[in-house]
Amino acid sequence: MPSLMPPSTVDDPRTLVSTGWLAQHLKDPDLRVLDASWHLPASGRSARAEYEAAHIPGARFFDIDEISDHRSSLPHMAPPPEKFISRMRAMGVGDGHQVVVYDQTGLFSAARVWWTFRLMGKMDVAVLDGGLPKWLAEGRETEDMAPTPRDRHITVSRQNHLVKDVTQVAQASKLGLAQIIDARAAARFSGEVEEPRPGLRSGHIPGSRNLPYSQLQNPDGTMKASADLRLAFEAAGVDLSKPAITTCGSGISAAILSLALERIGHRDHALYDGSWAEWGMYDDLKVAKG
Amino acid sequence: MLETLVPQPQDKILSLIQMYRDDPRTGKIDLGLGVYKDATGLTPVMRAVKTAERQLWETETTKTYTGLAGEPAFHAALSGLILGDTVTSDRIAAVATPGGTGAIRQAFELVRMASPGAKVWLSDPTWPNHPSILRYLGMEVATYRYFDETTRGVDFGGMMHDLGKVAPGDVVLLHGCCHNPTGANLTLPEWAAVADMLVAKGAVPLVDLAYQGFGDGLEADAAGTRLIAARCPEVLVAASCSKNFGIYRERTGLLMALGEASRKGVVQGNLAYLNRQNFSFPPDHGARLVTMILTDPMLRADWMAELEAVRRSMLGLRTALAAALQAAAGSDRFGFLAAHRGMFSRLGATEMQVERLRAEHGIYMVSDSRLNIAGLNAGSVPVLAQAILDVGI
Numbered sequence: 001m002p003s004l005m006p007p008s009t010v011d012d013p014r015t016l017v018s019t020g021w022l023a024q025h026l027k028d029p030d031l032r033v034l035d036a037s038w039h040l041p042a043s044g045r046s047a048r049a050e051y052e053a054a055h056i057p058g059a060r061f062f063d064i065d066e067i068s069d070h071r072s073s074l075p076h077m078a079p080p081p082e083k084f085i086s087r088m089r090a091m092g093v094g095d096g097h098q099v100v101v102y103d104q105t106g107l108f109s110a111a112r113v114w115w116t117f118r119l120m121g122k123m124d125v126a127v128l129d130g131g132l133p134k135w136l137a138e139g140r141e142t143e144d145m146a147p148t149p150r151d152r153h154i155t156v157s158r159q160n161h162l163v164k165d166v167t168q169v170a171q172a173s174k175l176g177l178a179q180i181i182d183a184r185a186a187a188r189f190s191g192e193v194e195e196p197r198p199g200l201r202s203g204h205i206p207g208s209r210n211l212p213y214s215q216l217q218n219p220d221g222t223m224k225a226s227a228d229l230r231l232a233f234e235a236a237g238v239d240l241s242k243p244a245i246t247t248c249g250s251g252i253s254a255a256i257l258s259l260a261l262e263r264i265g266h267r268d269h270a271l272y273d274g275s276w277a278e279w280g281m282y283d284d285l286k287v288a289k290g
Numbered sequence: 291m292l293e294t295l296v297p298q299p300q301d302k303i304l305s306l307i308q309m310y311r312d313d314p315r316t317g318k319i320d321l322g323l324g325v326y327k328d329a330t331g332l333t334p335v336m337r338a339v340k341t342a343e344r345q346l347w348e349t350e351t352t353k354t355y356t357g358l359a360g361e362p363a364f365h366a367a368l369s370g371l372i373l374g375d376t377v378t379s380d381r382i383a384a385v386a387t388p389g390g391t392g393a394i395r396q397a398f399e400l401v402r403m404a405s406p407g408a409k410v411w412l413s414d415p416t417w418p419n420h421p422s423i424l425r426y427l428g429m430e431v432a433t434y435r436y437f438d439e440t441t442r443g444v445d446f447g448g449m450m451h452d453l454g455k456v457a458p459g460d461v462v463l464l465h466g467c468c469h470n471p472t473g474a475n476l477t478l479p480e481w482a483a484v485a486d487m488l489v490a491k492g493a494v495p496l497v498d499l500a501y502q503g504f505g506d507g508l509e510a511d512a513a514g515t516r517l518i519a520a521r522c523p524e525v526l527v528a529a530s531c532s533k534n535f536g537i538y539r540e541r542t543g544l545l546m547a548l549g550e551a552s553r554k555g556v557v558q559g560n561l562a563y564l565n566r567q568n569f570s571f572p573p574d575h576g577a578r579l580v581t582m583i584l585t586d587p588m589l590r591a592d593w594m595a596e597l598e599a600v601r602r603s604m605l606g607l608r609t610a611l612a613a614a615l616q617a618a619a620g621s622d623r624f625g626f627l628a629a630h631r632g633m634f635s636r637l638g639a640t641e642m643q644v645e646r647l648r649a650e651h652g653i654y655m656v657s658d659s660r661l662n663i664a665g666l667n668a669g670s671v672p673v674l675a676q677a678i679l680d681v682g683i
Contacts, residue, residue, distance in 0.1 A: 010375070227376050227516035230509075234478040240510060265374070265509035 010129050013098055015114075015262050016223055017126045019135050022100055026057060032097045033059040035132070038076075038109035038252060042196060050104050054142040056128075056135060060091045060149060062101070062113050064252070074277050075250045076112075078163060081156045084120050092149030102128035102135070106221025111255035115271055121157035127259060130222040137220075164245050164270045166278055170285060172245055173207045179239045180208035183248040183257050184276065191289035197249070200280030203287035205247065211236040213248070213256040223260065230264045240266055247272040247279075302418075303656060310654045318652035319674065321665040324470065324633060326504075326533060326600060329667045336536045338593035342582040346575075356574045358562040360386025360544075364577040367584040368544045371508070372499060372529055376516040381548050383557035385565055386572035388541040390500045390530025395423055396545045396564050397496055397526045401461050402429055403560065410496070411453070411462045413437075415636075415658065417470045417498070420463060434462070437472045442626035442638050444474045450487060458492035461526070464518070466499030467511035468632020471660035475505065475631055481514040485521040495522055500530040503597045504604065505631035508534075524549045531580050533633070534597055540576025604633065607666045614675035624678075634660050639683045651677040659683075 011021045025031050035055050037047035051061045067087045069077040079087070093099060099117060103110040110127045117125040128135070136142070164172070172178040182204055187193040189210040191203035204210065215232050216224055224232065233240060244261055246254040251273045261269040272279075279285055306322040325333050359365070365384035373382070387393040401408050410429055412420050413436035424431045435448030456462060464484070469475050476484065488495050495518050502511045519525050524547075531542040547557050565572060583589045608628055615624035627635050639647075639659035647653040653674060655661040666674065 012375070225376060225520050226374050227513065227520040230513045231478045231482055231517060234513075241506065263375075264513075 010222075012263075013126050014123055015126055015259060016129050017100060018129050019138055019140065022056070022128055022135075023140060025098075025100075028098070030097050031058075032091075032093045032099050033057075034062040034091075034093070034099060034101045034113060035059045035103070036062040036064060036101045036110045036113035037104040037132075038064040038112070039105070040196070045104075047104060047109075052144065052146070054132075054136075054144055055146075056102065056132070057141055057143045058147050059102075060093070060147060062091075064109055064112060067116075074274055077251070077273050078116060078119055081120060081158050084116070085154055085156050088154045089151050090149065092147075092152045094152030094154035097124065097152070099125040100128055101125065102131045104132045106131045106133045107217055107223055107256065109252050111259045112252045115162070115255040115258050119159055119162050121159050122154075127223075130220060133221055162270050164272045166272075166274050166282075166285070169205065169245060169247070169272045169274075169279070173205050173286075176207060177242070178245045178270075179242040180205050180245045180247060180272070181233075181236070181238055181257050182208045182210050182276075183213040183246065183253040184210070185212050185214075186210055188249070188276075191287075195249075195276065195280055197277060197280075200276060201283075201287050202280075203289040205279055206286050206288040208247065208288075209236050209238045211238065211257060213253040216256060216260045223263065226264050229260045233260075233264070233266075244269040245272055246270070247275045249275060250277045251275045306654055306656065309648070313652060313654075315652040317673070319654065319665065319670050321653065321655040321661040321663075321674075324662060325538065326536065326604075326633065326664045328600075328664075329603070331665075331667075333536065333538075336593060336596050338583045338589045338596065339535060339537060339579055341592070342579045342586075342589060345582065346578060350578075355571050356386075358565050358571060359384065359558065360572045360574070360577055361581065363585070364581045365544065365546075367581045368529060368531070369546055371584055372502065372512050372515060372527060372546075373519055374509070374512065374516055376519045377548055378551070380551040380554060383547045383549070383554050383561055385545050385561040386574075386577050387528075387543040387545050387565070388569065388573055389532055389538075389543045390498070390528060391419060391423075391543070392541065392572070393528035393530065393543040393545040394420065394498060396561070396568070397528050398423060398427055398429060399564050399568075400526070400545075400547065400560065401494075401496075402427060403564070405459050405461075407459075408494075409457065409460045411456060411460060411493075413449075413463070413465065413469070415471055416463070416465070420498075432460075436469075437474055437636065439638055442472075442474065442636065443629065444476060444480070446476070446480055450483065453484065453487050453491070453493075456488070456491045456493045460491075460493045461496050462488060462493050463496045463498060464514070466497045466502065466515045466527075467505045468501035468634070470500065470632070471634050471636055471656065471658060473630030473632055473635035474626075476514060478513055478517065481517045482521075485518050488518075489522055494524050494526065496526040496528065498528050501533050501632050502529070503534040504601055504633055507598070507601065508594065519548055531576060535576070535580055535583070535593070537576045537579065540579070541573045542576030542580055604663050607663050607671065608635070610668070610671045611663070611666065611675060614672050615678065618675050618679055633662055633664050635663060636660050637678070637683060639678075639681075643681045643683050646681040647677055650681070653677055 010018045035051045039045040101110040101113045246257040248254040414433040434452035438445035505511045527546040529544045532538040612628035637659040
């Protein structure tokens, strides 16, 4: 069938690639595909069970909760480098590979794993635009059998400037040195509704701006074009002349903001890994409402 | 034959330069001509340009003609810098032109050829060459409100009201960033509203992008153009490399016509035809340097760093001038200077006040009170601030 669609302008192997790009490169020997699905605890979905039922051919499952720092009481904090190395080795993901990450939602937790790879100094990683839903909607092939990976060496060089801890965020909030951007839904940001995690206060980090990650997406779950991404940031009152710190409920959807910032060429961004799961917990950290 | 010619009115800016040169006073300040100058008053060749020139001198083996439309590699490199990932290459027809003025001229000629009755709408005020070239070509000109003389910001309400009167097929010229001469610019949400209005009216935007990288940064300065390109079915973009590469005399520019992919071949042929009629082949040297810089990661990074330093120094001078005026005047009424972007700001002074600045203080600016921020330095900022207050602006 001749395609009337113009060639995609999406494809950038360091940020985002289209389903068409992935289909074309699926057989490349140096390509690794990861299913990085993660569902909110309340959704009742099991990302691993869905992976085992159907995934893009050759995809390995990246378990965000498992490949995290279990020494922390906070949910899925970035893994220590040695743990990341051991898991990637076992999954057969290593040096010289182009990685493509997708999820079962469309464009959600895959961005977090994209960010994790960059944190580990691995830049050749892209999110699949529109994820598994788009892949399926286009009638593309899936399989239910997991691949048998072979050990592969991976070199890691942790990029500490890509992550911020609570002290750094508190300082940025107080001094206004960075623009904090919060990806949670508007009602959670304003403090009108209770947080889904029990025991957390409602509201947001003083001085932060709200840009719900859904506003970065098209109705089909693909990421908006860069021109519209920039518009979304500006319409949210985000000051792009400052370095950015992205945040959300637990550091998953904040990575969608990070990906969008990278897409519009705003490279000076870091992610607040503790996010609201941490900030909402401590009474001595200030909270703004409205 | 020649005896029938009448003298042309002298170019205001060029006669200003002459007056400045003839002025014997030490400490005179030139804020007239639209050229970037560093703190020592020089317009240096950028490091990456020098390096590229050296490489080119070593490797260039021929000076034979380039393509009528210029080199496709130049089109690709510069359109990438301007449009990012907004538009697929199969929608972009492009020609290299002699500078940004050449791109504007070819854009107007393309409009005249494709749509002879089309009116071209210009911001009030705009760069004087826009109406001047249009009049020379015998094309119809209209203006839309743009500058609010009171706030010295954009009169967005007036602008949208006037754009509401645009007819289908009319062309609306927009300054992509760093509006010349006012320095007042649209916000991105305002760009979106303008794009929607032009789509609704069936008008064709012509974006003049002469200062990418001089305002809020390379990406931010292209954001309005990209939004227009993403939303409007047909768009013309006239770009200049004079300022952001500092290659004024090399005459390096690009005209892009974005439209339906199926029409690209015909549009491309017509653009090449226009080049052929006007000057055959476009200048190549500057275009080649730009291509080398944009496609070599080391050169590109160095160029971006130097351009960013230029941008920051102008921003610093703006902020310093606004702060000096705030301190001296004891009010915020000059805050607009810090909000403006690019090389220019319109002070909003009368011609008499501008003349007094020249006569009494040796400060030269265009009579519409456009001042070139890059003409300042740390020493002249307080002098200008005091002079502005002395003449009662």
